[in-house]
Amino acid sequence: MPHSDSPTRITVISASMGAGHDGAATELTRHLTAAGFLVDRHDFLDLLPARIGKLLSGAYLRLLTWAPAGYQRIYAATEHERRPNLAVRALLRGAERRTLATVTPDTRAVVSTYPGASQVLGALRLRGRLAIPALTYLTDFSVHSLWVAPGIDAHLAAHAIPAAQAHEQGAAGVTVTGPMTDPRFTPADEDERRAARSRFGLPPDTPLALLVAGSWGVGPVREAAAEILGTGVALPVVVCGRNHALAERLRADGIAHVHGWVDDMPGLMHACDVLVQNAGGLTSLEALAGGLPVVSYRCIPGHGQTNAAALDEAGLAPWIREPDRLAPTLTELLHGPRGRAQREAGLALFTAAPGPVPAVKAMARGPLSTTTVPSRRRPLAARPAVAFDVSGLPTGVPADAGAGVPADALRSVPVEALRLPVAARFAARSRQARRRTVLMVAAVAATLSLGIGAPLAYAYGESPGHHFGALTHYLEDDDR
Known part of the structure; x- marks a missing residue:
C-alpha cells in the first residue's frame, strides 16, 4: 500500500472508438489530476490480443457506414442481454493479461470509460485477480447491456435516466455524478x-x-x-x-x-x-x-x-x-x-452534481476488503428500489476485492523443463499459431459486436454458440 502522504494512483482505460470514450477519459484524467491523483491512461484497443484493436475499430466503422440496418438489428437484439455472447467473451478473455499489467502495485482504483474494458475488469474482479475497486463511467445517456458488467464495484452516470437504466440491468453501486466537459465549453457573450x-x-x-x-x-x-x-x-x-x-x-x-x-x-x-x-x-x-x-x-x-x-x-x-x-x-x-x-x-x-471525481476518490481511498464480489446479478424483483445519490459519493457501494493468488501457490520450474526438443518447440509454436488464427477468426465476428453486443449472425437468429464453442479452450490456454 502506498505511503499515506504519497499521491493516489488511478488507472483510466478508454478506447479510441470514435472520440467520445477518449474524450470522457481525457476530462476524467484532467479532473483527477487537478484533485491531486496520479493517473495512468490506456487504450483498451491496445490491450486486445493479436493486435486486433485497429481491426475492431475499422470493422465497427464499416458496419455503421455500410450496414446501418444490420447495426440496428444487432443493437436491438442484444440491448438487454444478460451477458455478452461466447465470441465476445472469448475475445475479451484474451485482453485480461494485458489489462492486469496496466495496474501497478500502487494503483488504488481502475476506471473504465468503455464497455469492453468494463467487462474485462469485472471478470477479473469476480475471479479475484484484481484486488482493487473497478468503476465504470457511463459515457452514454442510454445504457446498453454491455456497459453493465458483473464484478464492477460502481457505475457512475451523468444523469438519473442512464442511472435508472443501469440499475434495471443489475448494475452495482449506481451513482448520479453529473457529466464532465472541457472547461472551455461555457456560454458566450x-x-x-x-x-x-x-x-x-x-x-x-x-x-x-x-x-x-x-x-x-x-x-x-x-x-x-x-x-x-x-x-x-x-x-x-x-x-x-x-x-x-x-x-x-x-x-x-x-x-x-x-x-x-x-x-x-x-x-x-x-x-x-x-x-x-x-x-x-x-x-x-x-x-x-x-x-x-x-x-x-x-x-x-x-x-x-x-x-x-x-x-x-x-x-x-x-x-x-x-x-x-x-x-x-x-x-x-x-x-x-x-x-x-x-x-x-x-x-x-453541470451544477446539480459534482462530477465523478468524489465518487472515484471515495472508492480509491477507502479500505480494501477481502469479501467476495457477487458473481451473479440479483433478479430484478429481489433488488430494492434505489434513490440515486447526486452527492457524488456512492451509496452502499461495497469496496469488494477478490483474494489475490497466494505466494505459496507459485512453484519454481526446473530449467530442464524449459529446454524443449526442436520438435516440441515446433509443436508449441504451431499450437500458438493455431490459437492466433482462431483468435483472428473470432475477432472478425466479434468486431461486429464489441461495444454493441453480439455478432451479426446472432441478430438474425443464429446461435453464436454453434460457431464459437471451441474458442474458450484456445484463449484460456493462451492467457496463462
Whole structure:
C-alpha cells in the first residue's frame, strides 16, 4: 500500500472508438489530476490480443457506414442481454493479461470509460485477480447491456435516466455524478460570439445550426445538411470530423460552411446558435455546457437512437423523427421559450452534481476488503428500489476485492523443463499459431459486436454458440 502522504494512483482505460470514450477519459484524467491523483491512461484497443484493436475499430466503422440496418438489428437484439455472447467473451478473455499489467502495485482504483474494458475488469474482479475497486463511467445517456458488467464495484452516470437504466440491468453501486466537459465549453457573450464568427468566416447575423456527426462523420449527414438549409430557419455549419470524403461531397452539394476536424470546438460553438446531432455523445454535453440548445435529428442506429430518446426524456434535447418537424423545432429553439428552457436545463445539468471525481476518490481511498464480489446479478424483483445519490459519493457501494493468488501457490520450474526438443518447440509454436488464427477468426465476428453486443449472425437468429464453442479452450490456454 502506498505511503499515506504519497499521491493516489488511478488507472483510466478508454478506447479510441470514435472520440467520445477518449474524450470522457481525457476530462476524467484532467479532473483527477487537478484533485491531486496520479493517473495512468490506456487504450483498451491496445490491450486486445493479436493486435486486433485497429481491426475492431475499422470493422465497427464499416458496419455503421455500410450496414446501418444490420447495426440496428444487432443493437436491438442484444440491448438487454444478460451477458455478452461466447465470441465476445472469448475475445475479451484474451485482453485480461494485458489489462492486469496496466495496474501497478500502487494503483488504488481502475476506471473504465468503455464497455469492453468494463467487462474485462469485472471478470477479473469476480475471479479475484484484481484486488482493487473497478468503476465504470457511463459515457452514454442510454445504457446498453454491455456497459453493465458483473464484478464492477460502481457505475457512475451523468444523469438519473442512464442511472435508472443501469440499475434495471443489475448494475452495482449506481451513482448520479453529473457529466464532465472541457472547461472551455461555457456560454458566450455577444462579443465572444461576434469574434468567433469572424475567426471561422461565418456570417455575422444569420442564425447558424451546427451539425455534427462525431469524429468519424457517420450517418445521413448530407441529407440533414440539405434539409436544414431548406428550412430557411438557419444556415448549416457542418463538422465532418476525419471524414474528408464527406466534406468534399457537402461542398459539392452547395453547403457553404463545411469543416473537417476542428480543434477549437468551444469557439465554433460560441459562433453558432443551436446544435443538431445524431449520436448523443460527448459533443451534446459540450453544447449543453456551452449554453447551446441541442436537437437530435437523423440519428444513427443503435446507441444514436437510444441516446436521442434518453436526452428527449430528460428534457435536454428534442428528438425530431420526421423531417416536417425540423423547421418548427429549430424555430422554437432559436427564438422561443423552448430554447431558453433547454439552455437552462443544460446548464443546470453541470451544477446539480459534482462530477465523478468524489465518487472515484471515495472508492480509491477507502479500505480494501477481502469479501467476495457477487458473481451473479440479483433478479430484478429481489433488488430494492434505489434513490440515486447526486452527492457524488456512492451509496452502499461495497469496496469488494477478490483474494489475490497466494505466494505459496507459485512453484519454481526446473530449467530442464524449459529446454524443449526442436520438435516440441515446433509443436508449441504451431499450437500458438493455431490459437492466433482462431483468435483472428473470432475477432472478425466479434468486431461486429464489441461495444454493441453480439455478432451479426446472432441478430438474425443464429446461435453464436454453434460457431464459437471451441474458442474458450484456445484463449484460456493462451492467457496463462
